[in-house]
Each structure stands twice: as structure tokens, then as C-alpha cells.
Amino acid sequence: MVTLQDILAARERLRATIRPTPCPQSDFFTEKTECAAVYFKMENLQRTGAFKERGALNKLLKLTEEERRRGVIAASAGNHAQGVAYNALRLGIKATIVMPERTPLIKVSRTRDEYQARVVLKGSNFDEAYAEALRIQKEEGLVFVHPFNDPDVIAGQGTIGLELLEQCPDLEVVLVPIGGGGLISGVACALKEKKPDIRVVGVQTSTIASMKASIEAGKLMDLTAAGTTIADGIAVKRVGELTFPMVRRYVDEVVAVDEEEIAAAILTLLEQEKSVVEGAGAVGLAALLSGDVPMAKGRRTAIILSGGNIDMNVISRIIERGLVKTGRLVQLEVRLPDRPGMLAKLTTQVADLRANVVEIHHERAFSKAGLGEAMVEVTLETTGPAHIDELMQSLNNLGWQVARK
Incomplete structure (x- = not known):
């Protein structure tokens, strides 16, 4: 299991490259909700548009020279792909990324064209892309960089928790998106080990709430998506063997939000905060606005906006539907x-x-x-x-x- 010392070491390793992202208080949402204060941790402002580059860079920096020469491979719906590709390019490491065929075009083009990785499109979801990545990894002898089930990746993501406590030391509740669990595992570990009384809430899309189902069952569960989701970055069939016990240990509650709630949160962030946030990054706000987090009432609450890589066509549809709804x-x-x-x-x-x-x-x-x-x-x-x-x-x-x- 990843420890606070692992996260502190990752923080020192990343310090020269990863700048802390802002965590401003939102006047609008503080007034709109029953929270004492609402803060947004803006990981959508990272170089690659998402928090994923923290864990990816921490993993790459720990590779041996022989592993760097072999090159790396990853499976991702987009943000982990960009985090791996961008940092591999900086470090002179060849990168191969396997992405689901329906990955938003903006994520595919940036990974392939801007960050110069070899991109393979395979499968209709993350799990099918993951299977193809494992096949290529074995065939070509590459080093696999898992998007969430890797201790170095988890430790890198946990540096967000350290920054949160430095920026907002009086925080009482933190809302964190959950896909495979890498982000919330690292963040919750850092928060709880530094400040045990803080409350950590994980948020998933109800389309495929695999961590919520696993927590309720007391064991890892494999789910099939109930449909398509605009929160594609957290649409994971099965959570990690490493992340599951960490979530059970450190996370107070896991909730799920529906597609309409996510779309409304994206639109409200765009209008009120002037922030472009993807579906996976907006689930925390969706949960708060829908009343699914009663423990946030009267408390200082931070929401991690985990990414901003959203297709412009999706934004257009969300805006139109939001205008109709209002x-x-x-x-x-x-x-x-x-x-x-x-x-x-x-x-x-x-x-x-x-x-x-x-x-x-x-x-x-x-x-x-x-x-x-x-x-x-x-x-x-x-x-x-x-x-x-x-x-x-x-x-x-x-x-x-x-x-x-």
C-alpha cells in the first residue's frame, strides 16, 4: 500500500517540473450551496489539461536506464495518455499509447501530433484498450505504465492532497472523482495521514460506478456500462487491486451522479467560473449541487476539477441542452x-x-x-x-x- 512517505518523496521528485495548480474560493458556489466555503482545485490547468501527468511523471522518473531504452506503453481514455506521452517526450523515452476508438478527438490528436507518441486505437472502452496494450507490451518488451493500479502513479497523484492542505489548511471536506481509483487513493492517503479528521468523498458516474459497487459488495466487482457517458475519463469496468483497499481505508463515502447532473455542472462551471472542465472533472460539483453530499453542509469544501480535455462538439451539445432546460x-x-x-x-x-x-x-x-x-x-x-x-x-x-x- 502507498504511504505518506511515498507521496512526500514524489512531491520532491516532481517539484522542479509540476507547478502547484490554483485552489481559489468560489464566491458564487459558496453563496449557492450550504457550504461554509467552496474551493476548486484546478487540475484542468495542468500542461496536458489534467492531473494525470503527476503520476505519469513520477513513474517515468523512477525508470532505470535500461527501462527507458525499451520504451513505455500505456492504455488510456485520454488524459493518462497525454500525461505519459508529454513527459516521455520531455525525457527522451519512446511512448506507445492504446486508446479506445471513441476517445474524444482532442485527446487523440494531442497525444499523437503534439506529444509525438505512437497511438493505437482499439476497442470500445478502456478495458478493451488495456487488453490490447498488454498484448503489445508483451510482444515488444515495453514497460507498462498503468493509469491507476501502480504505486508510483498513485503516489504522484497524491501530491494534490499535500498541495490542498498547504493552500487551504482549514479544509473539512474534499470531493474527488473516481475512475480506477488512482487519484482518490493518493489524495485521500495524503489528506488523512496529515489531517485525520478531514472527510473525503469519492464521486463516480452512475453509468458505471465500479468503485461504489465494489465498496458495497466488499470485494472487487466487474461492471458493464449502462450506456455511454460524458465522463469517459472515469468509465472503468474494474477498479485497481491496489486502489480498492486504499479507498476502503481512507475514503469516507462514495456517491454516483447521473449524466444530466454532470452536464449541468459542466455548463455552470463554464458560465460562473469561466472554467472548461470535462465530464470526469465535473462529477464532484455535480454531487454537491445535487445534494448527494450532506456532510459538506456548513463545512469548508474543496472539489478537485481533475481535467479539462473536453471535445468542443460535446460542449456545444451541453450548452444547447442546458439552455433548453433553463x-x-x-x-x-x-x-x-x-x-x-x-x-x-x-x-x-x-x-x-x-x-x-x-x-x-x-x-x-x-x-x-x-x-x-x-x-x-x-x-x-x-x-x-x-x-x-x-x-x-x-x-x-x-x-x-x-x-x-
């Missing part, structure tokens, strides 16, 4: 008399009520409207639910049938 984007179906000037009258009425037309579709032949009528679908930008109610009432007052889609 009533700032709405689609109305309006049944109009099919006469000249009616469409112009509709858009004028919308403009008079200070809504903005995003898209409009005018249908006669294929709609359910009667003869002499036309169906218009209009997508509008509004200021919220009250504005939508005002729009619908105004259009109804003109004698038009209006429905929200």
Missing part, C-alpha cells in the same frame, strides 16, 4: 391561418416581446393543420420560463394555437 431556448409549434402576411405577423409579435428567432420552419402539406392553416415551428432565444409563458399567452391572444415542443 428555458433560455424553446421550440414552439404555432398553428396559423394560411394567408399572406401571417408569418410576418408572427415574427413581428415575437420581436415585440424581445425574443430572438433562431430557426423557423413553415409547413403546409405534411402537418396536422387543417385546410387553410399552416403549422410553424419556431425556435426562440428567451430570458427564461416566465418569458416563454408571456410569449405563449400573447400568441394565444391572437387566436393561434400554440404548443411547446
Whole structure:
């Protein structure tokens, strides 16, 4: 099991390369939640966009000269890949990375093009990519750098816990994402050994909450994902043999959040903190906002934003869904008399009520409207639910049938 001394040694090893990331207090979330204070540990600001480079670098720095000559291989959904590739490039070590075929393009391109690693795309998830990496490792004699089930990797991630206590010595609760368990194992060890009364909460996606299931069963469990997840960085079928006992020893609670909660947390971070955070990095805030962490009430709470490598297309979809959910984007179906000037009258009425037309579709032949009528679908930008109610009432007052889609 990794010890505090291992983490302290890793801290000295990484000190010259890994700069401490900021941990500011958020005024907005301190006011919005019932916490005494909310802090964000911004690991999304690392050079590779995630905390993973801490553990990867610690592992690489401990390789022998013979191991460096052989080269390294890793399996990763993206962030560990970049951490290994970037630091291997700096140290002059050849790196091969096996990634799932559905890994976000931004992570693949950076690993291959910017950090010059050999990238192999294989499988639909981490576990299938991991199996392929083991096959290549055996065939080519490479050194395997595991993303979480490695004591040197765990110790490197644990340096975040040391920084947290230096930056916010009065912390009482820390929320940490969990995939395979490498991050929370190291962080929780550092926190609990330095400050035993601090509370550590792990957060997973409910799509595949393998650590939560293992803790509840008292043994390692293999899970099958219940669907796709925007928290792809923590979508792990089976947690580590090394991380599981550490989580049982040091972590107070493990909770799971759903996809809608994660998406809402990403959007809120973007709007309120001006921070781009990926799904796996936003689960801690999702848990806090959903009320899944009652122990944080009235306490000084830190949330680790573990990464910011999110595909721009995903951000676009999250923003649109968030706007719909909050009533700032709405689609109305309006049944109009099919006469000249009616469409112009509709858009004028919308403009008079200070809504903005995003898209409009005018249908006669294929709609359910009667003869002499036309169906218009209009997508509008509004200021919220009250504005939508005002729009619908105004259009109804003109004698038009209006429905929200």
C-alpha cells in the first residue's frame, strides 16, 4: 500500500517540473450551496489539461536506464495518455499509447501530433484498450505504465492532497472523482495521514460506478456500462487491486451522479467560473449541487476539477441542452391561418416581446393543420420560463394555437 512517505518523496521528485495548480474560493458556489466555503482545485490547468501527468511523471522518473531504452506503453481514455506521452517526450523515452476508438478527438490528436507518441486505437472502452496494450507490451518488451493500479502513479497523484492542505489548511471536506481509483487513493492517503479528521468523498458516474459497487459488495466487482457517458475519463469496468483497499481505508463515502447532473455542472462551471472542465472533472460539483453530499453542509469544501480535455462538439451539445432546460431556448409549434402576411405577423409579435428567432420552419402539406392553416415551428432565444409563458399567452391572444415542443 502507498504511504505518506511515498507521496512526500514524489512531491520532491516532481517539484522542479509540476507547478502547484490554483485552489481559489468560489464566491458564487459558496453563496449557492450550504457550504461554509467552496474551493476548486484546478487540475484542468495542468500542461496536458489534467492531473494525470503527476503520476505519469513520477513513474517515468523512477525508470532505470535500461527501462527507458525499451520504451513505455500505456492504455488510456485520454488524459493518462497525454500525461505519459508529454513527459516521455520531455525525457527522451519512446511512448506507445492504446486508446479506445471513441476517445474524444482532442485527446487523440494531442497525444499523437503534439506529444509525438505512437497511438493505437482499439476497442470500445478502456478495458478493451488495456487488453490490447498488454498484448503489445508483451510482444515488444515495453514497460507498462498503468493509469491507476501502480504505486508510483498513485503516489504522484497524491501530491494534490499535500498541495490542498498547504493552500487551504482549514479544509473539512474534499470531493474527488473516481475512475480506477488512482487519484482518490493518493489524495485521500495524503489528506488523512496529515489531517485525520478531514472527510473525503469519492464521486463516480452512475453509468458505471465500479468503485461504489465494489465498496458495497466488499470485494472487487466487474461492471458493464449502462450506456455511454460524458465522463469517459472515469468509465472503468474494474477498479485497481491496489486502489480498492486504499479507498476502503481512507475514503469516507462514495456517491454516483447521473449524466444530466454532470452536464449541468459542466455548463455552470463554464458560465460562473469561466472554467472548461470535462465530464470526469465535473462529477464532484455535480454531487454537491445535487445534494448527494450532506456532510459538506456548513463545512469548508474543496472539489478537485481533475481535467479539462473536453471535445468542443460535446460542449456545444451541453450548452444547447442546458439552455433548453433553463428555458433560455424553446421550440414552439404555432398553428396559423394560411394567408399572406401571417408569418410576418408572427415574427413581428415575437420581436415585440424581445425574443430572438433562431430557426423557423413553415409547413403546409405534411402537418396536422387543417385546410387553410399552416403549422410553424419556431425556435426562440428567451430570458427564461416566465418569458416563454408571456410569449405563449400573447400568441394565444391572437387566436393561434400554440404548443411547446
